[in-house]
Amino acid sequence: MTGDIEEVAHRYTLYTAIGAVVITTVWHTGYDLTVTVTGWDSFRWPLIAAAAWIAYTVIGVVAALSLLRTYTGPARARELAVAVLVLDVAVIVACRPEDLIGPIDWGWGSVGWLGVMLLWNRPRWRAEAIAFLSANAGIMLVAMIATGTVDRVSLAKYLMVIVSSVALQLGYMLGCHTLRVRAEDAALLARRLASDDAWRLSAQRIHADRLRRYEAIREVAESMLKELADGADPGDPRVRDDCTSGAMRLRRLVTEREEVPDELVSALREHIDAAERRQVLVTAPPFGERMPALPDGVREDLLKAPVAALDRARTRARVTVSAMSAMVSVAVVADNDDLPASPDPVHEPSGVVVTYQRQGGELWVNSIWQPT
Numbered sequence: 001m002t003g004d005i006e007e008v009a010h011r012y013t014l015y016t017a018i019g020a021v022v023i024t025t026v027w028h029t030g031y032d033l034t035v036t037v038t039g040w041d042s043f044r045w046p047l048i049a050a051a052a053w054i055a056y057t058v059i060g061v062v063a064a065l066s067l068l069r070t071y072t073g074p075a076r077a078r079e080l081a082v083a084v085l086v087l088d089v090a091v092i093v094a095c096r097p098e099d100l101i102g103p104i105d106w107g108w109g110s111v112g113w114l115g116v117m118l119l120w121n122r123p124r125w126r127a128e129a130i131a132f133l134s135a136n137a138g139i140m141l142v143a144m145i146a147t148g149t150v151d152r153v154s155l156a157k158y159l160m161v162i163v164s165s166v167a168l169q170l171g172y173m174l175g176c177h178t179l180r181v182r183a184e185d186a187a188l189l190a191r192r193l194a195s196d197d198a199w200r201l202s203a204q205r206i207h208a209d210r211l212r213r214y215e216a217i218r219e220v221a222e223s224m225l226k227e228l229a230d231g232a233d234p235g236d237p238r239v240r241d242d243c244t245s246g247a248m249r250l251r252r253l254v255t256e257r258e259e260v261p262d263e264l265v266s267a268l269r270e271h272i273d274a275a276e277r278r279q280v281l282v283t284a285p286p287f288g289e290r291m292p293a294l295p296d297g298v299r300e301d302l303l304k305a306p307v308a309a310l311d312r313a314r315t316r317a318r319v320t321v322s323a324m325s326a327m328v329s330v331a332v333v334a335d336n337d338d339l340p341a342s343p344d345p346v347h348e349p350s351g352v353v354v355t356y357q358r359q360g361g362e363l364w365v366n367s368i369w370q371p372t
Helices: 002-038 046-070 077-094 107-118 125-147 152-229 237-255 263-277 298-311
Strands: 281-283 316-324 327-335 353-359 362-369
Touching: 002 046, 002 107, 002 152, 046 077, 046 107, 077 107, 077 125, 107 125, 107 152, 125 152, 263 281, 263 298, 263 316, 263 327, 298 316, 298 327, 298 353, 298 362
Parallel strands: 281 316
Antiparallel strands: 316 327, 327 362, 353 362
């Protein structure tokens, strides 16, 4: 569920950015290019208008690539925005005064969409967009005053184009920003709910593990006391071995203090319990450390060789686990004669290194993983 919600948030971010690119592209090719070509003879300097259209296209490509890669405007958006305003002036200069409010003066109505792409999803996009659109409106108003195009009809056209274009451009940016924020909030809430569920399941596992541990302690103590109450001779070697094994198991069960279940420790405990049921005397210090996060395959490779030695122990074994930020180690010393032992360190594909050492009738197996 969390992954689905995050995927929806990602799609909102991607598709709103694509929408900005599509709108700007369609507007620039469908309208700006059309009026430039059809009104070529109406321009005072048509080559300037054509050069402005090409430069606009280049800046649009730069902005589009940034949007599709990072979902935000390019790093030098402010400098490019100033360049776009210069293009606005160039188109105005290319027109005759009587065509200033005419269709061929496409710059002042179109550059706002390019500003949308340049300023998309930036930290201060609202202030930058308002400043950019205000500068565009101001440039056009100054050009109208300079050319004397301030009659009632021209001013009405000016206000109609400015108000409608600003409303569309700012409205699109604000609407898309709201969609992205709501989608990101939903993804954040889903992650928090998933984290709460994980902690709840963890607490249930801890409670169940404690109940299992207490039951095991009761069974060990009850078995030992019942055997002695039934008249078992404390001097009998077998009884003494059973008492020693039970006492070691009691000590281990009582001192275990894992607060957050760890898969590596849990798997190791299962094998320790199995060995003790085979009357193997297992010495193991408390596994209370919090294991670091392990990549895929590392846990299995850390356990494989030490567990094999533990499972084949005849009468006794010692298990240790060391965990630090830069290393995780699992070691087993067991009286084991039939487990193959490599004289050289074994390097697993996951990065785990396993070393063996045999002395007398005991085998020492140590697997170590160190993050690179």
